[in-house]
Amino acid sequence: MGQVYHDSCFSCCVCGQKLKGKQFYDFSGQVFCEEDYLYSSVKHFAEVCTSCGYLITDMVLQALGKSFHPDCFRCVICNETLEGQPFSVDTQNKIYCVKDYHRFLAQTCAACEQLILPTEGSNEIVRVMSMGKSYHVACYEGKSDI
Structure with a gap:
């Protein structure tokens, strides 16, 4: 991300969880833990599968103006x-x-x-x-x- 952080400062902007050595997401200049990125305030930016209701984190199939996991269509x-x-x-x-x-x-x-x-x-x-x-x-x- 082009910046340097103290281990204790590199944390999720939602829950404050320390992110050293963990999966994290950079979205619009903010850093999120995986859980908060996928299931909380950023959820409205992600696609939700019309069929199963789960977030689509990889390939999106668009049909009939809706989004699907390819395997759910x-x-x-x-x-x-x-x-x-x-x-x-x-x-x-x-x-x-x-x-x-x-x-x-x-x-x-x-x-x-x-x-x-x-x-x-x-x-x-x-x-x-x-x-x-x-x-x-x-x-x-x-x-x-x-």
Whole structure:
């Protein structure tokens, strides 16, 4: 930090604990013991994981305007980690892997009553919405009375 301290003077600015030989943090020109840095007055500067509620002291994953530990960003159904993976959210901002999102939240076709799922090799659903109902494109085109 570019300064010299007496052993007895090098202490936490919050609790006064002597810091010689201990983990410490320099934040905005003030020196903190590890406990005070992580859990007290400086806490509002640190990111808190939306999922587990613990402070994020290393890598932060930002998604949906929130912060997560990379390992805490998981599908609500299968619990697989979604770091670096495509994901979807429902109307309540619950996070799903694409497979589970389609499996549990897919719309039913009003014509054939089958789930409207992505075509093979795709993660995107194509559907036709008409008069508040969902249809497969082929089912909608094949219905002359719609």
